[in-house]
Amino acid sequence: xxxxxxxxxxxxxxxxxxxxxxxxxxxxxxxxxxxxxxxxxxxxxxxxxxxxxxxxxxxxxxxxxxxxxxxxxxxxxxxxxxxxxxxxxxxxxxxxxxxxxxxxxxxxxxxxxxxxxxxxxxxxxxxxxxxxxxxxxxxxxxxxxxxxxxxxxxxxxxxxxxxxxxxxxxxxxx
Amino acid sequence: xxxxxxxxxxxxxxxxxxxxxxxxxxxxxxxxxxxxxxxxxxxxxxxxxxxxxxxxxxxxxxxxxxxxxxxxxxxxxxxxxxxxxxxxxxxxxxxxxxxxxxxxxxxxxxxxxxxxxxxxxxxxxxxxxxxxxxxxxxxxxxxxxxxxxxxxxxxxxxxxxxxxxxxxxxxxxxxxxxxxxxxxxxxxxxxxxxxxxxxxxxxxxxxxxxxxxxxxxxxxxxxxxxxxxxxxxxxxxxxxxxxxxxxxxxxxxxxxxxxxxxxxxxxxxxxxxxxxxxxxxxxxxxxxxxxxxxxxxxxxxxxxxxxxxxxxxxxxxxxxxxxxxxxx
Numbered sequence: 001x002x003x004x005x006x007x008x009x010x011x012x013x014x015x016x017x018x019x020x021x022x023x024x025x026x027x028x029x030x031x032x033x034x035x036x037x038x039x040x041x042x043x044x045x046x047x048x049x050x051x052x053x054x055x056x057x058x059x060x061x062x063x064x065x066x067x068x069x070x071x072x073x074x075x076x077x078x079x080x081x082x083x084x085x086x087x088x089x090x091x092x093x094x095x096x097x098x099x100x101x102x103x104x105x106x107x108x109x110x111x112x113x114x115x116x117x118x119x120x121x122x123x124x125x126x127x128x129x130x131x132x133x134x135x136x137x138x139x140x141x142x143x144x145x146x147x148x149x150x151x152x153x154x155x156x157x158x159x160x161x162x163x164x165x166x167x168x169x170x171x172x173x174x
Numbered sequence: 175x176x177x178x179x180x181x182x183x184x185x186x187x188x189x190x191x192x193x194x195x196x197x198x199x200x201x202x203x204x205x206x207x208x209x210x211x212x213x214x215x216x217x218x219x220x221x222x223x224x225x226x227x228x229x230x231x232x233x234x235x236x237x238x239x240x241x242x243x244x245x246x247x248x249x250x251x252x253x254x255x256x257x258x259x260x261x262x263x264x265x266x267x268x269x270x271x272x273x274x275x276x277x278x279x280x281x282x283x284x285x286x287x288x289x290x291x292x293x294x295x296x297x298x299x300x301x302x303x304x305x306x307x308x309x310x311x312x313x314x315x316x317x318x319x320x321x322x323x324x325x326x327x328x329x330x331x332x333x334x335x336x337x338x339x340x341x342x343x344x345x346x347x348x349x350x351x352x353x354x355x356x357x358x359x360x361x362x363x364x365x366x367x368x369x370x371x372x373x374x375x376x377x378x379x380x381x382x383x384x385x386x387x388x389x390x391x392x393x394x395x396x397x398x399x400x401x402x403x404x405x406x407x408x409x410x411x412x413x414x415x416x417x418x419x420x421x422x423x424x425x426x427x428x429x430x431x432x433x434x435x436x437x438x439x440x441x442x443x444x445x446x447x448x449x450x451x452x453x454x455x456x457x458x459x460x461x462x463x464x465x466x467x468x469x470x471x472x473x474x475x476x477x478x479x480x481x482x483x484x485x486x487x488x489x490x491x492x493x494x495x496x497x498x499x500x501x502x
Contacts, residue, residue, distance in 0.1 A: 016180035016221065019208070039209050046274055052248075055274045058208045062180050063201070063223055110273065118252050121268045121409065126257040142409035143272025 001065050005030070006074030016062045021045045023061035024071060032072035032101045036145075043144035046102035046109075047071050053109025055143075072101035075108075083164065084108065087157035095148035103144045107158045110140045111165070132162050175211045182223040186352050186386055192222045193382045194354050200224045200384055202244065202283030205275045210288065213297055215305055225280060228387060231255070237392030243282030243385045247338065248273070250281060260390060262399035262418050266341035269403040272410050282385040285339060285349070285365065288376060289332035289440075290412055291321065303329045304373040311373075319478035320414065323486075324470075325439040330373030331476060333437055334366060335412050340436035341401055343444050344418040347390045353383035362388070366441030373440070395422035395430055398501045402493050403436070404485060413437035415486045421497035428452045428498075435469075435486060445469045448490070462494040463487065 002009040005028060013023050021038070024030045024047070036044030038057045045056040048070040075082040084104050087093065094100045114130045122139045123130065130136070137155050146154060178199075183189035193200060199218035201207055202225055210216035228242025231253050239255055250256055251267035267276065270284075293300040293313045301310035313321055314331050321331040339362075347362040365377050379385075399420035405411040416436035422429040431452045433445035448465035455461050466487040473483050 016178065017175045017211075038212070040205055040272075040275055043272065043274060052277045053274045054278050055205075055272075058203075058205045058275070058278065060180070060201070060204055060208060060221075063204065063225065106274065109277075113248075113273065116252075118248065119257065119264070119268060120273075121265075123268075126261055126264055127254075139409050140273060143274045 003061075003064055003066065004068040006070060012062050012065050016060055018061050019057055020047070020059035020061045020064055020069070021056035024056060024069075030071050030073050034098055034101055036099070036102075041145075042099070042102075043106055044099050044102040046106040046144065048105055048109055051109065051112055053106050070105070072104060075104065082108075084157065084161050087161045088154070091157040091160065092150065092153040093157040094146070094150050094153070099144060099146045099148075103141070103146070103154055106141060106144045107161070110137075110158075111162055114140070114162075132159070134159065137162075176214060176217045178211075178218050179220045180223065181220065182226055184226060186227060186384065189222055189224050189227065190353055190382060190384055192220070193384060195220060196381045198222055198382070200282075200286075202280035203246065203275075203278035204283075205271070205279045206283065206287040213295060215288075215295070215297060224282070224384065234389070239390040241281055241388045241390070243280060243387055245281045247271075247276040247279045247281065247284060250338075251276070258397065260341075260345060260393075260396050260399065262344060262396065262401050262420060263338070263341040263390070265401040266337040266403075266416075266418060269401060269413075269416070270337035281338070281388060284336055285385060285388075286377065286379075287336060290335045291332040292317070294332060304332060304369075304376075307372070307374045314476065317478060318476040320412070320437075321476055321479055322439050323473040323475055323479060323482045324435075324443055325368040325441070326474065327369045327371065327373070329371055330369035330440065332369070332373065332440055334376075334439070334441050336442070337401065337403060337413060337416060337436060339366070340416055340434045340442045341418045342388060342390070343442040344399070344420060344432040344434035345390050345393060345396060346432070347388050349385060350387040350389065351379065351383050352386050353380060355380070357386075363442070363444050369440045376440075393420065393432075396420045396432075398422065398497055399432075400493060400497065402489055404489055415482055415489055417486070417489050417493045419490070419493050419497060421494065421501060423457060423498060423501045426456060428455055428457055433469075433490070435490075438473075438482060438486060445490075447471075452494075457494070457498040459491060459495060462491040465494075466490045 034044040036042035040058045197219035229244040403416040420432045435443040448469040451465040
């Protein structure tokens with residue numbers, strides 16, 4: 001049984017010690033996904049598994065056999081940037097760029113979590129419709145660190161994209 | 175990581191057969207075990223993936239909530255029954271880790287995660303009785319700001335890191351266990367151990383035993399419950415201290431109450447002394463403070479963590495005040 005990476009089939013590694021992160025980077029040469037802390041603390045390695053965001057450094061690749069994985073390389077289509085990629089450029093959502101692929105994959109997963117009504121630590125009413133205020137975005141993106149300190153631009157980029165989604169201006173980010 | 179073989183269990187019977195070998199580790203979301211293996215703190219010969227086992231959340235006929243051990247943390251916090259009837263549980267989960275980690279981590283794995291004591295993780299330079307029994311505890315005389323104030327021993331001053339487990343302790347949950355010698359259940363508060371002379375044993379599980387499910391009893395007053403976590407930054411940090419509590423006021427008196435504390439001990443700390451003082455009494459800030467003082471009477475601060483005593487008092491008083499106000 002194989003895995004699907006950005007729409008293409010891949011055979012999982014023979015050695016079960018290989019993390020999903022190392023499998024993507026070293027075996028498949030998909031180096032867009034970054035290795036930061038390699039212990040689940042920074043979020044640089046965030047990818048989407050069947051649409052859900054996870055940190056690939058704490059994932060054994062063999063556990064994801066049969067699953068569909070999307071990395072930063074799988075987001076653009078026919079050379080056109082994903083709306084979030086463009087928003088990060090428009091809002092200076094990065095400086096060195098190392099955390100950016102993880103930030104963008106994480107924000108896409110975050111957006112679909114909010115759409116289905118998942119509350120967060122800062123949600124006052126656990127049963128209410130989720131409104132992605134700035135405070136909500138900051139909490140929901142707290143698993144992705146930026147050592148350059150571009151967090152304000154990152155939140156601006158995500159806020160613009162989720163606002164555009166709501167008003168139907170941009171394409172669906174999920 | 176040391177080499178291991180990987181197998182995916184296709185059922186509980188299959189898992190416990192594979193797990194009977196003492197060099198086996200059960201693998202859930204991997205958010206702790208993969209890290210421990212990478213640091214060579216965990217060195218299993220065989221890893222049995224149990225994420226394919228029960229991931230169901232169901233309500234039983236007698237009103238219990240049954241949570242399969244493979245349920246992901248996000249799915250549990252998101253479940254409508256948890257949000258409506260056990261807000262303390264939803265809030266505890268949402269206060270823990272990061273969204274990515276909550277999407278990966280399983281309920282069973284959350285229960286069995288190991289301490290984040292920095293000396294436990296420092297394989298190169300530190301003595302740790304939990305990691306290497308008999309080697310000593312460098313935390314007891316070291317930097318111990320994050321360590322235990324209740325129930326510690328000379329052998330170990332580590333704390334249990336889970337938020338979810340604090341809520342499950344307050345909710346009187348039950349742990350369902352299976353193994354080669356049969357299935358059994360345990361009150362949640364009896365799963366984790368105090369360190370004593372064997373801090374290497376976090377729980378009372380026998381080798382090869384597998385957590386299969388958690389049940390939470392119907393507790394109507396838990397609709398008035400919450401979880402408050404105090405940490406060094408606003409998000410994505412382990413608790414310095416935390417409070418899980420549920421409160422019912424009947425005719426101006428405290429009809430029932432449940433309290434558990436996190437970040438203070440080797441296990442989630444059920445605050446039975448505080449509960450006993452509160453039950454039947456007229457709620458007031460003075461009463462809440464008296465209850466907190468009673469629970470902390472046996473607290474033993476270390477060099478760097480004396481602040482936790484006052485922090486627990488203030489946090490507990492604030493939480494009880496909020497819950498009393500909400501039910502007034």
